[in-house]
Amino acid sequence: MNLWILIVTASVLTGISHEMAISYEELISLNAHCGPFDTCNTTKENLEVPARSCQCDDSCAFYGDCCIDAPNRQAMERTETRNICLKKNNFRGYFAVSNCKRSWRDLETKRKCENPNAEEPYTLIPVVSRSKITYRNRYCASCNEDKRDLEFWKIGVTCRQLGANLSYDFPNDLVYNSRLKTWGVLLPNQTFLRCKLVPVPPENTQNLRSCYPGTITTCSINWKDDSIKEKCESYTAIILARHGIKYRNVHCAVCNGVNVTDLNCPYLSSRELVRMFVEIQGSPNIVCLFSVNSCHCENKVYDEAFRKCRQLTCGLPFLELKGGKCVRKS
Numbered sequence: 001m002n003l004w005i006l007i008v009t010a011s012v013l014t015g016i017s018h019e020m021a022i023s024y025e026e027l028i029s030l031n032a033h034c035g036p037f038d039t040c041n042t043t044k045e046n047l048e049v050p051a052r053s054c055q056c057d058d059s060c061a062f063y064g065d066c067c068i069d070a071p072n073r074q075a076m077e078r079t080e081t082r083n084i085c086l087k088k089n090n091f092r093g094y095f096a097v098s099n100c101k102r103s104w105r106d107l108e109t110k111r112k113c114e115n116p117n118a119e120e121p122y123t124l125i126p127v128v129s130r131s132k133i134t135y136r137n138r139y140c141a142s143c144n145e146d147k148r149d150l151e152f153w154k155i156g157v158t159c160r161q162l163g164a165n166l167s168y169d170f171p172n173d174l175v176y177n178s179r180l181k182t183w184g185v186l187l188p189n190q191t192f193l194r195c196k197l198v199p200v201p202p203e204n205t206q207n208l209r210s211c212y213p214g215t216i217t218t219c220s221i222n223w224k225d226d227s228i229k230e231k232c233e234s235y236t237a238i239i240l241a242r243h244g245i246k247y248r249n250v251h252c253a254v255c256n257g258v259n260v261t262d263l264n265c266p267y268l269s270s271r272e273l274v275r276m277f278v279e280i281q282g283s284p285n286i287v288c289l290f291s292v293n294s295c296h297c298e299n300k301v302y303d304e305a306f307r308k309c310r311q312l313t314c315g316l317p318f319l320e321l322k323g324g325k326c327v328r329k330s
Contacts, residue, residue: 123136
């Protein structure tokens with residue numbers, strides 16, 4: 001009998017509900033635990049927090065990454081998920097708030113926050129606010145009323161087709177192709193080489209929240225057992241299936257048709273860590289790195305990608321910008 005059938009049977013026999021006391025012992029009984037990386041029953045002395053596959057602090061409910069035995073896990077079940085995982089590499093990324101507060105009414109700011117557009121580079125640049133929260137872009141910070149002292153991430157330009165013998169002045173030679181809807185470099189022979197604008201996190205990542213990009217966090221639409229579905233959505237304990245597919249926890253893997261015997265812990269060997277470091281730091285595809293600078297224009301910021309000053313606007317229709325501040329219109 002498949003192990004996932006055993007899990008479903010156990011859920012039915014014990015009458016487990018959404019409010020039931022799911023515990024770390026259940027992961028142990030399924031042989032799907034990855035301690036000490038997926039439990040709060042450890043200390044900072046023997047485990048650095050970034051190495052965890054889940055979190056135990058008060059913020060885990062906000063980010064939706066509470067361990068199964070985190071004190072704040074029940075609050076997570078009542079919290080609307082508002083974050084995306086910005087990819088750093090194939091295995092790690094950083095959380096960013098990706099939508100507006102429900103009470104926000106300015107639709108243009110909301111659109112730029114929740115639907116970034118490559119033609120508008122500022123929608124692609126994450127920011128960190130004074131409150132140490134990372135947002136997908138400055139518009140998300142604005143519509144969450146947390147836009148003071150924003151620190152912009154840098155932007156890397158990735159051009160896979162650009163040969164080593166070609167030299168270009170970035171970002172001055174970077175152009176946007178509206179037909180292809182992508183950035184790139186136009187060669188003298190009018191050949192267009194595609195490039196991508198890639199957000200690059202700041203060197204100091206102390207205020208960034210680690211996550212696992214591409215993690216499957218919900219059950220298959222064909223899955224019918226609600227008790228397993230509720231468990232899948234109630235805690236985090238990253239686990240790997242074949243071909244490196246990541247699941248939020250063993251229950252998310254099961255409700256997507258994965259056999260428990262095919263799951264592994266998300267450990268990285270020292271060799272894999274070295275290879276990943278070389279791949280990230282030494283990639284020839286990252287041909288340029290530039291940042292958002294201020295320009296000498298009142299109430300404007302300099303858009304390096306378009307090489308022009310952009311007008312700053314207030315997020316609410318009854319406000320106007322004066323002296324760098326949003327004040328009520330007279």
